[in-house]
Amino acid sequence: MKKEFLEKLSKIYSTDDLEICKKGFSIEKRKTSFRVNTLKTNNEEVEEILKEKNIKFKKVDFLSNWYYLEEWNEKSLWDLEIFKKGYIYLQSISSQLPIEVCDINENDSLLDITAAPWWKTSQAIAKWNNSIKVVANDNNAIRIDKLKFTLERQGCNNYKIVKNDARNIVKNNPDYQCFFDKIIADLPCSAEWKFNTKNEKSYWYWSEEIVKKNYKLQKNILKEIIPALKSWWELIYSTCTISPEENEEIVHFILSNFPELEIQDINIKSEDIRPGLKNFDWKSYRKDVVKSIRVLPTDITEWFFIAKFKKLS
Numbered sequence: 001m002k003k004e005f006l007e008k009l010s011k012i013y014s015t016d017d018l019e020i021c022k023k024g025f026s027i028e029k030r031k032t033s034f035r036v037n038t039l040k041t042n043n044e045e046v047e048e049i050l051k052e053k054n055i056k057f058k059k060v061d062f063l064s065n066w067y068y069l070e071e072w073n074e075k076s077l078w079d080l081e082i083f084k085k086g087y088i089y090l091q092s093i094s095s096q097l098p099i100e101v102c103d104i105n106e107n108d109s110l111l112d113i114t115a116a117p118w119w120k121t122s123q124a125i126a127k128w129n130n131s132i133k134v135v136a137n138d139n140n141a142i143r144i145d146k147l148k149f150t151l152e153r154q155g156c157n158n159y160k161i162v163k164n165d166a167r168n169i170v171k172n173n174p175d176y177q178c179f180f181d182k183i184i185a186d187l188p189c190s191a192e193w194k195f196n197t198k199n200e201k202s203y204w205y206w207s208e209e210i211v212k213k214n215y216k217l218q219k220n221i222l223k224e225i226i227p228a229l230k231s232w233w234e235l236i237y238s239t240c241t242i243s244p245e246e247n248e249e250i251v252h253f254i255l256s257n258f259p260e261l262e263i264q265d266i267n268i269k270s271e272d273i274r275p276g277l278k279n280f281d282w283k284s285y286r287k288d289v290v291k292s293i294r295v296l297p298t299d300i301t302e303w304f305f306i307a308k309f310k311k312l313s
Helices: 001-011 015-026 043-052 092-101 119-127 141-153 166-172 208-228 248-259 287-291
Strands: 033-036 056-058 066-071 088-090 109-113 135-139 159-163 178-185 229-239 261-264 273-275 293-295 304-311
Touching: 001 015, 043 056, 043 109, 088 119, 092 119, 092 178, 092 304, 119 135, 119 141, 119 178, 119 261, 135 141, 141 159, 166 208, 178 208, 208 229, 208 248, 229 248, 248 261, 248 287, 248 304, 261 287, 287 304
Parallel strands: 109 135, 109 178, 135 159, 178 229
Antiparallel strands: 033 066, 033 088, 056 066, 229 304, 261 304, 273 293, 293 304
């Protein structure tokens, strides 16, 4: 692991949490997790089928319809009809949290600004039983094809897929100004969750320049999409990285430049969740930044960061 990254990590976490992180970096493969697609089935039916196949599983306590395999890996599921027909969907537990904390109502309109990976779009539609209207945006044709396949396989309706650079989506679609009730912004980042001490290829590319580049990109995307949010509705911001520049510093930027946005509490009960940082290195953040959350790595969770905002006017 790069020395400068480990030094940075030691400035972020306490001694105990740093040990948890180091163990997280050494896990070769986390336990396979999946969600039940409630558009096609229910928890009870899936549990019964898994028991019939002698596949040991466990439900995640703090999520509504999420499971992980205790001993088997994802190959154990590939030949099952519930997998082939889209009754279950493989997805990491951490990545399920942004939709889980989003308070969507029936008939709401939702913008998934960077829809690949495509779990967010299908998860949102399933959670609200095809009763919301979704615009899923991405800028890559191949990823868009995969998104279409996923949504069709899972029985999703009421969605529109558009191809835009996220930094220009409102410019290219003027009707989106103050249009959406909810925006999911799982933004591009340096993906530090991928780092593994046993695989140099997982971290060789990393540099502070990449972190700074993503910080700038995220700010440009947010400046474009925040005006697309209706008053009194929600923006969920998330990343799968660790660096404060791409997390708390972005939250600080939002609160400092968009006074109409108020950060909200996130109520998830898990021993693997920590509040956002008050400061990092020589930088101090606005006091409400601590309402954001950091997810620590375990054998079932990955590094993740989430902040929830409400537009007041």
